[in-house]
Amino acid sequence: MIQPLVAYNPYSSPFLLAAYGINNNFKATDVLNRWIWTFEKSQQSNVRIIGFATDCDPRYLLAMRLATGFFAKFVNIPICNRNDVLEIDLPKNWSSWFFMQTRQLFLCFQDPTHLCTKLRNRMLSKKAKMLIGNEQVSIEVLIELLDTKSKFVHGLVKTDIEPKDRQNFTSCLKLSSDDVLSALEDINNSRATRVYLQLLRSVVIAYIEHDTSIVDRIYHGWFAVFLCRIWQIWLQLIDEKYIVGYSVDNKKDLFITSPAHFSIELNAHSLLAAFLLVSQQKLPDSAL
Known part of the structure; x- marks a missing residue:
């Protein structure tokens, strides 16, 4: 696909330039x-x-x-x-x-669509663990939100936090909505999850929403960068005994994946x- 730069139309439509098949054997x-x-x-x-x-x-x-x-x-x-x-x-x-x-x-x-789904899938994974401060980014707080508050408050349904389609981008938008972030404020031990959802929200604002100004795109793009940098540095500085009980081999396993981090940067x-x-x-x- 190719998208031309047109002075009078900032949202010019992309079109197919070429299509080909490969055997996935490449470097x-x-x-x-x-x-x-x-x-x-x-x-x-x-x-x-x-x-x-x-x-x-x-x-x-x-x-x-x-x-x-x-x-x-x-x-x-x-x-x-x-x-x-x-x-x-x-x-x-x-x-x-x-x-x-x-x-x-x-x-x-x-x-950015694939980046958002990667971030969402990391959070909803039953195996992965992520630690921010003294709390774990947790699907449990989202389940509690569904159980204790009306859908009219947060707009979520069960399939948003247990998606069968790992590339379901719509659930990324719903999970990172202002309504969800606001509703989670009343849920105990939800601060780490709210920080993580704000990271996801910033990626959406910076690279996906069409009506975002260039200043706001830069702000939210770099908000995500510095949030990840601070989070990663904090993990590097904490004592190893701090992560005992999280069933991980290394502190870096409590962070987002390396491809997702490099993509944000x-x-x-x-x-x-x-x-x-x-x-x-x-x-x-x-x-x-």
Whole structure:
């Protein structure tokens, strides 16, 4: 699929560019080489590709990290040293928290719908455990919410917290709604779950809702980033005895998955990079 940038229509419809079948036997480097080939062939037709977006397949995610130099490096092809890269003029002192390289051939985004379902599935998993402060992110508080409050208050039904379809995106929207967050305030031991649902809510606002302003997109995208950074650092700092009883081998098992975390970081960096490039008149306004 390809979505053109049209100055008079910020929500231009994507269309099918090509379709092909594969045997699923490929590596991240194969993906990256295909993107570079597509980019170069498009350049020959005076088409400038701004970015690529995929689901959260680990191979695609690694290809994105290699392409952007985001805690990964492709030693065989110096992508960022090309003459046709986009130069991002990073404001002073941003380098302490903005980790993407300032020379990018193209930007990369992880599909936010898949990211949301990954976050939702992690929370509803019967095996995974996540710890925030002295509370566990728990499906139990959602079950209690269903049992103690009317559907008219929170809008949830049982299938929203026990979805048979793991890609059911509608339940992500319902679980992260303001009504659910508000209703959970009266449920004991729900603070960690509310924090986690706010993380999910911020991803929805930043990358999915069409009426979100660019300022709010950046705010919520980076709210999710810093929430995850603080959460991860806290887990690294707490004593090992603090996690006794949670049946995990490592403290990192009490956090979101690595692909989901990298996706949150990568999307926020790419969004802010796009904004900077537009503000510096290196990309058209329609890129936002």
